[in-house]
Structures are given as structure tokens and as C-alpha cells.
Amino acid sequence: MENLLWLVPALPFAGALILIITGTRLSRPLVSLIGVGSVGVSALLTLILGSQFLSAGPTEPVYQQVVWQWFSVEGFNPGIAFHLDALSMVFIFVITFVGFLIHLYSTAYMADDDGFARFFAYLNLFVGSMLVLVLADNLVLLYLGWEGVGLCSYLLIGFWYKEPANGYAARKAFIITRVGDTALAIGLFMLFQLFGTLHIQTIATEAPQTWAVGSQAATIIAFLLLGGAVGKSGQLPLQTWLPDAMAGPTPVSALIHAATMVTAGVYLITRMHVIFELAPTAMLTVAIIGAVTLLIAGCAALAQSDLKRVLAYSTISQIGYMFLALGVGAWSAGIFHFMIHAFFKALLFLSAGAIIISLHHEQNMFRMGGLRKLLPAVFWTFLIGSASLAALPLITAGFYSKDQILWYAMAGERGNTWLYLAGLLGAFITAIYTFRMVFITFYGAPKSHVTHPPGPIITVPLIILAVLSLLGGFIELPHNFGHVVLFSDFLTPLLPAIHANDALGTSEWIFQLVAAIISLSGVYLAYVFYLQKPALQANMEQSSLFRAVHRFWYSGWGFDKLYDTLFVRPYVFLARINKNDIIDKIYAALAAIAQVLNRSLAQTQSGILRWYMMGVVVGALLIITLSLLP
Amino acid sequence: METTATTHLPSDYLPILIQFAAALGFVIFAIVVTHLIGPKRHSKVKDAAWECGVESVGNARTPVSYKYFMTAILFVIFDVEVIFLYPWAVNFRGLGMEGFIQMIVFMTMLMLGFYYVIKKGILKWE
């Protein structure tokens, strides 16, 4: 079976290829079949591979597959090889499985769109690229997948390209992530220069022997890799693209900008954890970035009125949690939260999509309301997703994954109180904005009409994801509470386990209790403000301070404006000065020289035989002269 | 003729210079002297360009029947064949059976070609 590994990314690529070439000529059911089927078979293969993987026993199971060896000249032998270990297994499971559900959902969501085939072609291409990213056994291939998903993100954000704003959003996403990509590329160059290879396993084994902990090279490279991760994952300071990326169709937001692509940064850091562990400064930075991002994004989410933008900021904030986990060395907790987050955030986006399409592309929450009765199925799934996001204790998966992060932020070797407090405050804010969203959207008086009630193709993926959002957490329970460690055991041979501070060991239940109370009180606060006493809110809106803060948070802490004055304006100014492009002149001159040479050489091709003969004779003379040189 | 790389002096090239001078000198000498000492008697026939006995008046690019070239080329081919045959015949005994077979192969090929030539009517003049 493991020989079929290559099929997992190959199938979506094949689907994309078929759809790109013949897409417009195929009927819609056929397009759906190819688009959904390719990812579906991939998901099936992944499940089979996964079950094999689990039954392989406690020895570190790794599947290596050289798919393609290009050539081998002088010790240079490029090719494509896949490396499947526990970490990639988690990722390909999420990508193919959640990806499949979202594909399925899209067949209904996009049913009336003109670009139906184009949509599935892009989506398949994305899934293929993302799989390449997480399966790559060397960093070049990883980078290829990295850029591939970036391209697909660009294409899909600007999917409705006739609206200029969507095109700008797509460009913004592309350019800002490019900043991070450049850092990543430089990091890769440095790695290659130092190790002579970009093979991940080789680097992982050689790095600890080459560098001491805290060595300068390791720190620089770790920071460069972090730059790439920050760009892709929408973390501070490169987070501004993600809210705008919501311009794409909602399934895209669910798949790319919530469940998979934006977590590529998490994957990268985890994959290169050996280097990060050699660079404690970088680790601390990861944790701080995570903590600050989760707070900032959480506050921004509080002020949004667009349903999808709330979810976008919440994604940034949740990835902040993952970064926090990675930064304190709780690798397995970070990946666990990634998986759970993929479930509930995909669920939330898809439910939001169902609402949006039912209300005829209405995204403003304040024009919704009362949908509890009108869209009961969507309401319940959305509620489950929200509960998981807000980490309601005991019943939701989100509680278990987030609790783990909070616990290690406090008790882990690299953790400290400040990180813990940031996480805790973030959890509070999360609960507020989540249920603010729920109450505004589903309760109160109905403000709009449901025109397209969702069909079964939309609700079935929602229900599956809802079940996972509830039950997914029970594979990893805290050790004072059930002590199920299936997930971390699965990752343990690969990722170093984290040890909790023994002094705090006995008091873990206190922290859990605090976290539970915090999230419940957040929900209560939201209830009071938005459902019970809307007057309170009205009162607050009177104060100018509140309005200023609201405006500030609404604009995402003014980062766009800041970057506009710091970078965009000076750049545009410079571009104006250099309108005629001085650098370009050099190339133009080269081209001109080539033209002149061409003209003068063309004179020799006169077509006159005796000149040709003279050419031969002169050539002979030159050669004889040269051969007689001493 | 063999000199080592280190001993090249300008004077070493003197023979070449002399050679050039001699060649040039001879050419000039020959041209000048023939003009000087040759007797000059003009007549209409003598002053006409010599063209292998063909009338040298009119367009030089008159078409010549390709049959002429064909016959000429065939003549050359069979001429060469005879050149091959003659030494073979002289050494017939020495070359023995192998030589005989080789010549048979050669002649067969030639005759096959000859068959082609006849079938294509190349030897028909009209």
C-alpha cells in the first residue's frame, strides 16, 4: 500500500490538469465528479495509509518514496521524493479529509457559478500543492508546494475577478506573503550553503552536531524560517492580508484561509523544530508573536460586522495559539490544536457560507438575526463550531486542545506567566466575540429572508465536521482527567515530548478550572451584552473612547494604514522618481548591442559563393596559424 | 625544421620573406618578360577567344543536352572500372578465389547499375 503514497498528491494534480484542459467542455456533474472524486480517492488512500501506519507498531514508522529521479550527474541528483511520518500523516489526513468535505460542499455552493470548472481546477491544484508541501522530503520541494499554495490562494481570492476589489485583495495576499517567502528563500539558501543539502532529514540529524544551542547561524536561519511562517500563517506583523482574503468564495476561506494553507507556517516550524530548538531566542520570539497576535486579532474580531471577517480574525488568533504552543516547545499540542482548529474553523466557515448563500450573499451580521428558527441545521452546527472555538469545557474538542496549550504556556520548561496570561485573556476574548457572533446572527428578530435554504450536500459535511469538532478532542485528554494520550504518542517518536514543571504538576486542575470559568464567563458577558441587555451596548456606544477603540479595532489595529504610510507610499514615490527605470537601461543596451552585432554579422551571409569560399580559405589560414603557434 | 619554442628570433622568419619575394618576383618576371620577348602577330582568328573549337559568338549560356553529360559520366564510370579490372587481371592468380569473388560482387553491382541505366533509357539519344 505504501507504494501508493505518490497517488495522494498525484490524483488532485491529475484532476486539476484534466479540468484545466477540458473543463469548459465538460458537463457540471462530470466536473464535480472529477474535482470531488480525485480528492475523495486521495482521502480514502490517506485513511488506508493511516490505518497501516498506526498498526505498524511503536517503532518510528516512516514511509520514504522516491517518485521520480530526474538525473544523476556529478553527484547532483535532483528528484521528487516523499517522506511520510507522523507529522505529515496528521497534515495529509486533515488536508484530504477536510478538503474532500469542502469540495463536496462546494459542488452545491458554487452550483450556479459560471467558473464552476475553473473553481474545481484551482481547488484541486491547491490540494495537490498543499500535499506536496507537507510530504516533501527536501526543502526545495517544500518550497515548490509553498509557492504552489500561494499561487492557488491568489487565484482563488481573486476568483470573482470582475470585481476590482477582489483582485486587489488577491494581490495584497500575494505580495504580503511574498515578504515572508523571500525570508524563507534566504533561509533555504543559507541552509544549503552550510549543509550542502536541503534534505530535511539530513539537516535534522546534522544540525545538532554542527551547532551549539544558541549559535548565531541557527538563530539567523530560525528567524528567516519564522519570517516565512509568519507570512503564510498571517501572524504579526504580516497578518493584514488574511481578513481581506475573505473576498474569495467561502469554501476557499474554509479550506485555504482557515484549515490548511495558513497553517503551513505551523508545519514549517514543527518540521524544522531541530533548528528552532537550537535557537532559544527564536523560540521565545515564536511564542511572543503567537501571544501578541492572538490578543490583537481577538480584539479586532470583537469589532467586526462582517461575519467572514470575524472568522478571519479568529483564524489569525487561533494560529496565534498554535505559535504560542510551538514557541514553548509544546509541539504536539500545537499540532493537536491545528487539527481541531481545522475541524471547527472549516465547520464555522462552511456554516457561515450556508448562511451567506441562504441570504443571497449577505455577509453583514447586523442584517441577519433570528436565523435560529429559519436555518435550524445550520444553527446547530454553527453553535457546535462556536462552542469548540470558545473552548466550552468538557464537551468540546477545542477545550482540550486549547487547555493543553495554556497548561504548557504556564508549566512548560519555556513557558512563563506572561504567556499564560496572554493566552488566558485571549480565551476570554475568544469566547466573547464568538458568542457575540452567534447571538447577533441567530437570535433576535429576523432582519432578512431566507431565499435559498441549504440542501443535503451542504448540511452533510457540516454535520460530519460538527461531530469531529465535538469528539475530536477525546483522543488526547489531560493526564489528571482521563489521561488519553493517543495523539501525542503518535507524534512522540518524531517530536520531542515536553515536560511540565513538577512544582505545578499537582495544581493542573486549578488551571483547567480557571480556563473553563474564563470561557464560560466570556460567553455570559456576550449573552448579557448582545441578548439580555442590548441597552448596555447602546450606552457604551455613547462614549467617544469606546467609539475610537471600536474604530481602531475595526480597522485591525490600523496596520493597513501604518504599512501604507511606512512602505507603500515611499515605494510609490520611489517608483515615480524611477519612472524610466535606470536598471532597465542596462538590459536595453545589451539587447541593442546584440542587434548591432546581428546586423554586422548578417553582412557576411551575402549568399555569394566566392565570399563563402574566401571564408573557408581565411578560416584555414587562421587555423594553420594557430596550430603553428609555439 | 624542428625549433624549440625559446629560440624564435625575427631573423628566423627571413627565409619566409625571401620565399615571398622570390615567388612574387618570379611572377612579375614571367609576365613582363613574355610581353617583351614574345613576337606579336595579330589576326582575326588568333584574337578570338578559344572555346574548345566551339563558335565563340553569341550567348555562352546555351543549353547543352543533358544526354551529353550522361554519356560523359557513364564513360568515366566504365573507364574507372577498367582501371580496377586491369591490375586485378594481372594479379589474378595471386589474389585467388577471394579476389575472384570480390570482383564478381563488384561487377554484379556495376551491371545492376548498368541495367538501371538502360531501363531508364539514358543511352537512347533520340
Added chain:
Amino acid sequence: MRLSDLYFLMPLLILVGAATLNMLVVAVKRNHKVIFGITIVAHLVAVFTLLQLNGSSYQIPPFFVMDGWGIFNLGLILLTSLFVTLLSYAYFEQREERKEEYYLLLILATLGACVLVISQHFMALFLGLEILSVALYSLIAYLRTRERSDEAGIKYLILAALSSAFLLFGMALVYAVTGTMSFPEIGVYLQSVSELPLLLLTGFGLMIVGIGFKLGIVPFHMWAPDVYEGAPAPVTAFIATVSKGGMMGLLIRFFSQADAYRYANLMLIFTIIAIASMLAGNLLALRQKNIKRLLAYSSIAHLGYILVAFLAGNRLGVEAVSFYLVAYFITSLGAFGVVALLSDTERDADQLEDYRGLFWRRPATAAVFTAMLLSLAGIPLTAGFVGKFYILASGVNTQQWLLVLMLVLNSVIGLYYYIKVIAAMFAQTKSVQERRKVLHPALSFASGGAMAILGLLLIWIGVYPTSLVQLIRGLLATFMTTF
């Protein structure tokens, strides 16, 4: 003469037999199909008998040697000639002229090239060269009613005769000094002297003239565009591939058997020639509007690239040359095949304008041509890229930085005019060009099939070059023992 000699010369004898048979059939009754069939079968049988000779080294003193290098080149030449034949059928079927003798001449030209690559003696060399050249004179001028055919034929005849004279003179000088015409014995002589006599160096220099002419490298390249333009498209393909490849095979054999790589002067000459060829070829092609001329210039440049690998003078270099020859042959056949495919009864499709918007009229043909042009430009995933990479590797391996630099620079220049053609093919044309009269579709089946195979081969070698590399390494094992 041993019987086993006949066994080892079987591919050549089959060609001789096929030529004779063709001649007889023509004498009895002209039939294009029958002649075409005989030619195809002869090529296939010759390839088959060649496959029986595993890469062992077999001497046929004093003229020939059948070793891995010879077998590699024979196979390449025979297969290339086979493809040229496949392309020729539809091309000549459209034309009024007598078609049958064409195949006869093609077989003879192939035979000449075959003799060339297995010769290890000046006599055999000259014999092969002349069989090839004489057949080519008439092949080039084959469509005699066309405007530029005669011109091309005459130009080639005169220049080839001139360069042959140089070659012959050079061989005579070498013979005068060494007293032998056999390559290995020349090698033995060269081993015995510490410094080369001037006469011998002059002889080598003069031989380079003859060799350089056939390879079409600067400064003996000027015939190439005129002849490429005037010759029928399949013949152009033949000149670009078999004729040049045969000479390249001979050159490498001569240099390795006589161990001439040791002489800095000869290396300097070839370095200058290589750089000049790359530059002149690419620069001349820049503004060329005639596809056949453009490809002629491009082939000048490509021979320059091959010389870079040749100059490495080691095992890797010969491997690179072999690989590049295969890639270049496939690509040239494909490119000229497209030209032949698009030609009509009056003229060859050699103007850039003929290709404008081709993609929208004949997508498959345009796709194949695009692949071929990309391969010529050395874009990854085509055979041309791997070949060029191989050459770069061999250049870097022997630290020939100047050559490597020129190679890279010229690849950039080359990209311009290849892309220009591709851009023309994908351009949307406003006015619908009048469709050329297409022959009976069954007629172009052979051409179409051949083009499809070439396209697939190109991509296959570009993606999985390993199998070809293994084949080349296996065959070179017997040849490269001297290194």
C-alpha cells in the same frame, strides 16, 4: 576477410543491398509506396542486426572498428534516417517530381555516415565522407524545379569539394610525417615524439577545415543557411542531424584513438571555434524571419555547445556529447518535421508568417513544434535541458570557465528567437488564413505518427533521462577504456 566481418558489417551491407534493390525496382516499375516500404524495412532490419552486436569491440583491420561508440552512432544514424524516411513520404507524395530515387540517395547518404563513424583509417574516412557528400549534392538539389534548389546544391558541391581538398591535403601531410593512415598507429607515433613536427600540425589544421565544414561551425558555417533553405525539408533534417552527427562521431574517435587531446594548440583552435560558433549562430538567428535559416543558425550554435563537451576530453565529456547528440537529433528532426508537415506543393513553410496563429489552426502540430523549440532553448523537462545540463557539468568538471560562461550567455540569447517563434504560433490572428490544401489524411499518417513519437521521446528523455544515460554508459564502456 573473415565471415564474422560480414556479420559485424551487416547493418551496412543491408543498406547497400537496399540501395541496390531500390534501384532495380525503380528500373522495373516506379512505385512510391513500394520504394518507401523497402526503405523502411531495410532500416528496421539494419537496426535489428545492430542490436545483435552487443557493445563488444571488434576490429576489422585496417579500416573499421565496431565498438560501443560505433554502435551508438550507427544506431543513432539509422534511427534518424528512419525518421527522415517517415517524414519524407507525405512530403514527396505532394510533389510532381520523380520521387523514387530520393530514397536511394537517402540510403546511400546514410551508408556514408555509417562508414564514417566506424572508420579508424583515413581511407575509410574519406570513402565514407564522399559517399555521404555525393549523395547529399543530389539530395539537396532534388526538387530541381524549385527556385533555390540548384543554387543550394551547387553551393554545397563547390564548398564541400573545396573542404574535401583541404581534408585530403591534411591527411596527406599527416601521412607524410607519420607514415601511417590508421588512427591507432598515428596515436602510437604521437606517443613516441616529444614535440610535434610542424608539418604534422599543419596537417591536423587542414583536416580541421574539412571536418569543420561538415559540422557547419564557424568559420566554415556560411553554407548552412543557404543550403538549409534550398534543400527539401526532410533533406535539411538529414543534413542537420546525420551528416553532422557522423562527423562528430568521427572527430571524437580520431581524437581519442590518436590521443590528440594532449595538444594545447588543437584545443585552443577548438575553443575559439566553439565560442565563435555559439556567438555567431545565436546572433545571426536573432532577427531571422525564415524558419529554415533560423534553424540553420541555431544548429551552428548547437554544434558550438557540443564542442564544449567535446573539449572536456574525458569520459563525462563524451557522455555529454552522446546525450546531447540524441537530444539534438530528436529536436532537429521534430522541428524540420513540422516544417515538412506544413509545406505545400509549391514551397516549404519556411516563413515566420506561416506559423502565425498556428496553434489555433493545428494545435497538435504547434504543440510539438513548441516542445521542440523549448528543447532547443534548453527549458527543463525537455531532452534539450538535460543535454545542456550535461554539457555544463562536463565544462565545470574540467574548469573551462570561459566556455561555460559563453554557453550560459548564448543560451540566453538563443531563448529570444525560439520564444519569438513560439509567440508567433500562439498569436491570435485576425484574418483567417486560407487553409492550405491538405492531402489525403492517410498520407500524412506516417509523418504525424513520427512527429508524435518524437514529441513523446523528447519529453520522456527530459523527464526520465536515466535510461538513456545508462544505455550510453553501457555502450561507451568498451570505447572509453583508453581514458
